[in-house]
Amino acid sequence: MKPINELRLEFPSRSANEGFARTAVASFLAQLDPAVDEMADVRTAVSEAVTNCIVHAYPDRIGPVIVQVRLYRNGRVIIRVKDRGCGIPDVEKAMEPLFTTGGEERSGLGFSVMESFTDRLKVTSRVGKGTTVTMEKYIAVRQP
Amino acid sequence: MVTRMETGPGQVTVYLSGELDHHAARPLREQIDGIAERCGAKKLRLDFEGVPFMDSSGIGLIMGRYRMMCALGGELQVTGMSERLRSIMRLGGLERLPIFPQQKGEHNETDQ
Numbered sequence: 001m002k003p004i005n006e007l008r009l010e011f012p013s014r015s016a017n018e019g020f021a022r023t024a025v026a027s028f029l030a031q032l033d034p035a036v037d038e039m040a041d042v043r044t045a046v047s048e049a050v051t052n053c054i055v056h057a058y059p060d061r062i063g064p065v066i067v068q069v070r071l072y073r074n075g076r077v078i079i080r081v082k083d084r085g086c087g088i089p090d091v092e093k094a095m096e097p098l099f100t101t102g103g104e105e106r107s108g109l110g111f112s113v114m115e116s117f118t119d120r121l122k123v124t125s126r127v128g129k130g131t132t133v134t135m136e137k138y139i140a141v142r143q144p
Numbered sequence: 145m146v147t148r149m150e151t152g153p154g155q156v157t158v159y160l161s162g163e164l165d166h167h168a169a170r171p172l173r174e175q176i177d178g179i180a181e182r183c184g185a186k187k188l189r190l191d192f193e194g195v196p197f198m199d200s201s202g203i204g205l206i207m208g209r210y211r212m213m214c215a216l217g218g219e220l221q222v223t224g225m226s227e228r229l230r231s232i233m234r235l236g237g238l239e240r241l242p243i244f245p246q247q248k249g250e251h252n253e254t255d256q
């Protein structure tokens with residue numbers, strides 16, 4: 001199925017871009033007239049995925065972060081957040097609640113947040129190549 | 145960002161504002177820890193009334209301050225969170241931590 005609209009962003013993995021990325025995606029979604037909660041869900045999930053690229057994928061360098069949003073009929077939204085960083089050796093383990101390699105100041109809940117605030121989450125990763133997080137969210141079509 | 149702080153006997157309240165993500169967390173952490181250290185208070189209260197957005201970096205910040213206050217034999221309290229922020233806290237089972245003071249209108253079983 002062809003998307004009815006599409007956004008692609010690419011920016012360096014600087015933490016100042018976290019706010020920009022979630023706000024840009026939310027602004028793009030505004031055309032679907034989402035409910036306040038749906039908008040907040042997307043902002044939070046995007047923030048988690050982008051932050052992971054910045055914190056984990058490129059721990060000691062700046063690298064590219066690619067965010068792609070595709071809108072389909074019936075309010076279906078696919079958001080893809082991609083990096084070319086270090087990759088995840090064991091994705092299943094990384095997705096367990098509270099699992100973190102980030103030390104004291106990280107809670108290991110990023111994937112849990114993405115999972116609960118979207119309708120579907122898929123993570124593919126190759127060590128040394130990078131990680132792609134794909135999230136699917138349905139924005140309820142509101143009758144006028 | 146810390147917008148205001150209030151000290152009382154043995155306690156300090158720090159009022160936070162702005163979006164609490166990974167980018168904001170580090171300077172915020174340094175400010176809070178600086179204040180807690182200078183005051184030497186046993187009870188640290190963080191007020192989230194002015195925080196419209198938070199992700200798991202906020203949970204990390206709260207957990208870090210909770211551990212710090214426990215290690216000092218003190219106490220952490222979190223107030224003013226919107227229902228949205230509390231739902232993020234619940235994801236990690238964090239609503240069970242003894243950091244939320246009883247809200248007005250919530251009662252113990254004994255004082256109905």
Ligand SMILES: Nc1ncnc2c1ncn2[C@@H]1O[C@H](COP(=O)(O)OP(=O)(O)OP(=O)(O)O)[C@@H](O)[C@H]1O
Nearest residue numbers: 052056057094100101102106107108109110111200
């Ligand atoms: N893009 C990525 N590249 C490399 N490793 C990643 C990536 N995203 C996640 N990880 C790995 O998966 C773990 C779990 O991620 P998750 O977002 O759930 O928790 P966290 O980032 O460690 O902590 P929090 O998100 O609560 O601050 C990370 O600690 C890291 O080891």
Ligand SMILES: [Mg+2]
Nearest residue numbers: 048052110111
């Ligand atoms: Mg994370």
